[in-house]
Amino acid sequence: MKGTGIRRLAVPSAVSLCVACVYFACVVVICRSALNERPQRVGSEQSVLEDEYLWKHTSRIDKEAENDTEPRWSTNVTLGRLPGWPTEFPSDLDAYRTRVMSSPWINATEKHQAEIAPWVWHHRGQADDLQSQIDSGSRQALTEMARLGIVPRASSLANAAFVVLIRNRELHAFLATMRQLEDRFNRRFHYPYVFLNDEPFTDEFMHAVAANTHSNVTFARIPHDHWSVPEFVNEEQAHRAREQMAARGVVYGGSLSYRHMCRFNSGFFYKHPVLQNVDWYWRVEPGVDFYCDLDYDPFAFMRDSGKKYSFVIALRELAETVPTLWDHTLQFMLERNITSNWMSYFVSRSGEYNLCHFWSNFEIASLGWLRSPEYAEYFTYLDHAQGFFMERWGDAPVHSLAAGMLLQRDEVHFFDDIGYRHDAFARCPALNSLAHTRCRCPDEPNFDTSPGSCLPRWKQLKEAEWTHRDTREALRLVRERRLFATGVEPPIAVERRRWYDFFGAF
Numbered sequence: 001m002k003g004t005g006i007r008r009l010a011v012p013s014a015v016s017l018c019v020a021c022v023y024f025a026c027v028v029v030i031c032r033s034a035l036n037e038r039p040q041r042v043g044s045e046q047s048v049l050e051d052e053y054l055w056k057h058t059s060r061i062d063k064e065a066e067n068d069t070e071p072r073w074s075t076n077v078t079l080g081r082l083p084g085w086p087t088e089f090p091s092d093l094d095a096y097r098t099r100v101m102s103s104p105w106i107n108a109t110e111k112h113q114a115e116i117a118p119w120v121w122h123h124r125g126q127a128d129d130l131q132s133q134i135d136s137g138s139r140q141a142l143t144e145m146a147r148l149g150i151v152p153r154a155s156s157l158a159n160a161a162f163v164v165l166i167r168n169r170e171l172h173a174f175l176a177t178m179r180q181l182e183d184r185f186n187r188r189f190h191y192p193y194v195f196l197n198d199e200p201f202t203d204e205f206m207h208a209v210a211a212n213t214h215s216n217v218t219f220a221r222i223p224h225d226h227w228s229v230p231e232f233v234n235e236e237q238a239h240r241a242r243e244q245m246a247a248r249g250v251v252y253g254g255s256l257s258y259r260h261m262c263r264f265n266s267g268f269f270y271k272h273p274v275l276q277n278v279d280w281y282w283r284v285e286p287g288v289d290f291y292c293d294l295d296y297d298p299f300a301f302m303r304d305s306g307k308k309y310s311f312v313i314a315l316r317e318l319a320e321t322v323p324t325l326w327d328h329t330l331q332f333m334l335e336r337n338i339t340s341n342w343m344s345y346f347v348s349r350s351g352e353y354n355l356c357h358f359w360s361n362f363e364i365a366s367l368g369w370l371r372s373p374e375y376a377e378y379f380t381y382l383d384h385a386q387g388f389f390m391e392r393w394g395d396a397p398v399h400s401l402a403a404g405m406l407l408q409r410d411e412v413h414f415f416d417d418i419g420y421r422h423d424a425f426a427r428c429p430a431l432n433s434l435a436h437t438r439c440r441c442p443d444e445p446n447f448d449t450s451p452g453s454c455l456p457r458w459k460q461l462k463e464a465e466w467t468h469r470d471t472r473e474a475l476r477l478v479r480e481r482r483l484f485a486t487g488v489e490p491p492i493a494v495e496r497r498r499w500y501d502f503f504g505a506f
Helices: 002-037 045-056 058-066 093-102 108-119 126-135 139-148 168-184 203-210 235-247 256-267 298-304 325-336 373-385 395-406 455-460 468-484 491-497
Strands: 121-123 160-165 193-197 217-221 280-283 309-311 314-316 356-358 363-366 412-414 420-422 425-427
Touching: 093 108, 108 217, 121 203, 126 139, 160 256, 168 203, 203 217, 256 373, 256 395, 280 298, 298 363, 314 455, 325 373, 325 395, 325 468, 356 395, 373 395
Parallel strands: 160 193, 160 280, 193 217, 309 412
Antiparallel strands: 121 217, 280 363, 309 363, 314 356, 420 425
């Protein structure tokens, strides 16, 4: 009986096991099918990891994009002309440009506008178009904004733009930067972009950029006068200076195009015809990273708080590139009797330039200040001193020293809540700060606390009157030091003194 009972129980158990296996297999098949057909979750952990990979490893992505022959932008982008600009041009554009440059004009702005007009293109973004409809009371436009994922503006914008000096070959590096800038800030504000190039932009560049933002985008060529060696510079001597700097291994020492860029950013970009109706600018460069979300408008902050210049990184310049910039700046202050309440930030105990400056690859500033007669006079003075070509003066120390001379201490702002990287220099808000909670910073040293940073000096700076007497004394110390200790002077400056005399008192 026991044996029979066991056999009767064993048969049903085997059947049950087979049924269970078949049932489980069916469940697996159904689940796999459902998973394959479901849409990808936005904001999933995988998406976050992919996004993190994108902004930390842009160089690899750029190489992959260069090998991809398929276009990555929308073909629906429409490019047109700026309102009020010429729309018809002859077939031979090079001859047209030459004729414009050789013709007489009432002023430089009209000449430059006519010269570059064939290479100026504009794309009106959906955000601007739909926002105009919403302001007119259209509920349908609001629905369309929601469908496209465009955030309506909560307040009126400042009269501002992103300004990008860029070459066509830097497209993929900039698209990675643009994605961060849009996600971190501009998707909520829709500020326009202005792209400038000394060569015509390609269709590929313009369509790709315009397809990656809902904001207005303008592409423009740089006038020849803004990107050329001026007549008062001896080109043979300038060429010799570049060769000397290159032989000594100075970064970009042998590059003429780099000098054009520095001179353009120092004294011409704010004169560009497409920027004449803009009051504020945010300079953006390809390949930089933005680490923090901005839930407020820095343009409006600058405007409403009386600020005129801002920065995120302060560091020291290469001494070999600016051997006489400080001398000329002091001479300019002496001749114009300029005083300041924080010029001491740039001065060492010996009266020399301590090389501190605000890195201008990121700056948010007032175009009105750069267009002021005082700044124009300072740039013209430096330009005729020929240091942009005989040496390698950068726009960063030029902007910084100009701010020290012409602005009050409280008109310059440090954006502590903006995380940023350019090349190997990265900074983020302090770990214990509220701003850091809105950031995704890399596990790298913070340049703010590195020995090469001038930020501690800025934070410790106290307003102190810099008088005409201080300028004269600093200039005297500099000249005496160079007269009696020329052995420690940069060889580039010694060689340059053989070409022409800097100081009439020598």
